[in-house]
Amino acid sequence: MRFIVVFSILLGLVTLSAQDQVLSLQQGTLRDWTMQKDTMMKISAAMPGDKFTFKPTPPQRNFGEQVLHVVEANVNQINRLGSKVPAPAYNMKETDRAEILKMLEASFDYGTAVLQLFSDQDLLAPAVSSRADRFMGGSNRVRIVNYVMGHTWDIYGQMVVYLRLNGITPPASQRP
Secondary structure, eight states, X not given: OHHHHHHHHHHHHHHHHHHHOOOOHHHHHHHHHHHHHHHHXXXXXXXXXXXXXXXXXXTSOOHHHHHHHHHHHHHHHHHTTOOSSOOOOOOTTOOOHHHHHXXXXXXXXXXXXXXXXXXXXXXXXXXXXXXXXXXXXXXXXXXXXXXXXXXXXXXHHHHHHHHHHTTOOOGGGOOO
16 A cells, blocks of 8 residues: 555656646757658658659649648748758759758758757747748747648648558558
């Protein structure tokens, strides 16, 4: 009986301790950003190089263009946070799989470097104005990060279809 009481007390303390470890706004945003990088790098690498030009229908972007679209959105939106970290260069006409993957990684690394510099208060400060304001309105920095991550999840969903149409199971759906 004594064991059960001691065990219950210890379990309660561990539970309370875990609940007290709430991430800050900056830590949570950075964690979400790095998890998205991992997911996007895996799905992008899952498509063979000879399929980077695959389009489900003629008017759609090809797979490589989808990845480059994420690169461009990451760089342009993270640039709106107003950091002194230099943005990576990218080439929207690139067709080489290895180069596209490098640009994707660099775009996420840029976001990581910028987010690491901002405190919670910094993330709540206004973002730099841009043409994106025409549909978003004025935004604070964290809203910009959430916007670009939401955009990327939309593109991820499209990329899943591209893979499946080529008989490839997306990495996140693979079972051991």
